[in-house]
Amino acid sequence: MRKAFPRTGTDWKTLEAEMAGMSDGDIDWRHGRAPLYVFHGSDSAHEVGKQTFMNFFSENALGGRRAFFGLKRMEDEVVEMGLDLFQAPDGAVGNLSTGGSESIFMAVKAARDWGRDQARLKEPFNIIAPYTAHAAFNKAADVMDLEVRRVDTNAQRHADVGAMAGAMDEHTIMLVGSAPCFPHGVIDGIDALSELAMARDIWLHVDACVGGYVAPFFQRIGRDIPAFDFALPGVRTLSADLHKFGFCPKPASTLFYRFEADRERGLFHFDAWPNGQFSTATLSGTRAGGAIAAAWAVMHHLGQDGYMAIARDLAAMTDAYVAGITAIDGLALLAQPHLTIINFAAAKPDDLDIFAVAEAMDGRGWLPGLTQNPKGMHAMLSMFHETGREDYLSDLASCVEQVRGANAASDLKAVY
Ligand SMILES: Cc1ncc(COP(=O)(O)O)c(C=O)c1O
Numbered sequence: 001m002r003k004a005f006p007r008t009g010t011d012w013k014t015l016e017a018e019m020a021g022m023s024d025g026d027i028d029w030r031h032g033r034a035p036l037y038v039f040h041g042s043d044s045a046h047e048v049g050k051q052t053f054m055n056f057f058s059e060n061a062l063g064g065r066r067a068f069f070g071l072k073r074m075e076d077e078v079v080e081m082g083l084d085l086f087q088a089p090d091g092a093v094g095n096l097s098t099g100g101s102e103s104i105f106m107a108v109k110a111a112r113d114w115g116r117d118q119a120r121l122k123e124p125f126n127i128i129a130p131y132t133a134h135a136a137f138n139k140a141a142d143v144m145d146l147e148v149r150r151v152d153t154n155a156q157r158h159a160d161v162g163a164m165a166g167a168m169d170e171h172t173i174m175l176v177g178s179a180p181c182f183p184h185g186v187i188d189g190i191d192a193l194s195e196l197a198m199a200r201d202i203w204l205h206v207d208a209c210v211g212g213y214v215a216p217f218f219q220r221i222g223r224d225i226p227a228f229d230f231a232l233p234g235v236r237t238l239s240a241d242l243h244k245f246g247f248c249p250k251p252a253s254t255l256f257y258r259f260e261a262d263r264e265r266g267l268f269h270f271d272a273w274p275n276g277q278f279s280t281a282t283l284s285g286t287r288a289g290g291a292i293a294a295a296w297a298v299m300h301h302l303g304q305d306g307y308m309a310i311a312r313d314l315a316a317m318t319d320a321y322v323a324g325i326t327a328i329d330g331l332a333l334l335a336q337p338h339l340t341i342i343n344f345a346a347a348k349p350d351d352l353d354i355f356a357v358a359e360a361m362d363g364r365g366w367l368p369g370l371t372q373n374p375k376g377m378h379a380m381l382s383m384f385h386e387t388g389r390e391d392y393l394s395d396l397a398s399c400v401e402q403v404r405g406a407n408a409a410s411d412l413k414a415v416y
Helices: 012-022 043-055 069-085 100-116 136-144 161-167 190-200 215-220 260-266 289-326 354-363 389-406
Strands: 093-097 126-130 147-151 172-178 203-207 235-241 253-257 268-270 278-280 331-333 341-346 376-380
Touching: 043 289, 069 093, 069 253, 069 289, 093 100, 093 260, 093 289, 100 136, 100 172, 100 203, 100 235, 100 253, 100 260, 126 136, 126 161, 136 147, 147 161, 161 190, 172 190, 190 203, 190 235, 215 289, 253 260, 289 331, 289 341, 289 389, 341 354, 354 376, 354 389
Parallel strands: 126 147, 126 172, 172 203, 203 235
Antiparallel strands: 093 253, 235 253, 268 278, 331 341, 341 376
């Protein structure tokens, strides 16, 4: 039955209790039982983000230029800190958006409009991406009538740059590389993609949505992280989400452009209506002031030291997960993770159905993360996952035994 619009109002205490009850059956994500959707760096960063969000709860970044000058300054400074982190050259610019999908959408729009200015490029346009690129590229392409050509990855599940070069033609406007890709957590060979982009004068977008704000700190603590940012001359746009491993409240992402003229292509301007000039750098009009102020506060609260400290914790935790998983007889990694995303499978898929293992884990209260082609289990680890680590690994080992013993099979489907 459809819920009726309430005839009378209800006090906050009653509502608060009712809503808490509505979430009673949720996955216990605070203790690491959700392998995606949520992120945690440190308790203090969480509190600073939450408090600042509330302090700027009503401000609207759409009015940053005309009314909310403090918010506008914070937004500009968040962008500048990102440009600094990603080694952008003078003249590079950027803006905040509400998430990775929106940042990718705006980069694709800018590339499409650039493509239209290039006499040598012919419509209908296409984008060449590794098979592992995020679905958001197809979403953007769907809206803009573009084609995404997904190219199989190499044996390490990194972008196969030679095969991507072979898929290009006179309709190609953009190459995509991920840093890292969501399915396997590996950083594509952005250096080779950069060379290809330069040689063919094609736009290269680096999707650092999931890893952008943690990869530089993994580098700084001495982990072997390949170059992926504007230090590579072919990188034209880069997206990185603050609301993921930047540990800022949702919704907050950043999109950076090497050239100011490209951001102009990403903008939307319209004047032919009663309220006059309307210009935005994002799909959204109204934007939560809280998210922007919170990003500014969390970045200042943590500083490089704070992000490095979290990177050390994340790296140690991921290593412990990897060691625990690979110690389980019958399991093997599908790729060597660069950061904190792990993807593993049955070492011999004919002997063990990994989706049956996932189903057994589900039965024990662990939301399973799955990949298809290849079939595997997947987890994006943040500090929520430290408390549950030993339970996860021991449940995983016993689920593998249980499935093997029963020779169980599953018809689960991978769902994001
Ligand atoms: C590599 C990558 N790109 C883009 C996105 C999309 O981000 P959002 O969900 O914020 O739109 C994600 C989300 O996980 C991602 O992992």
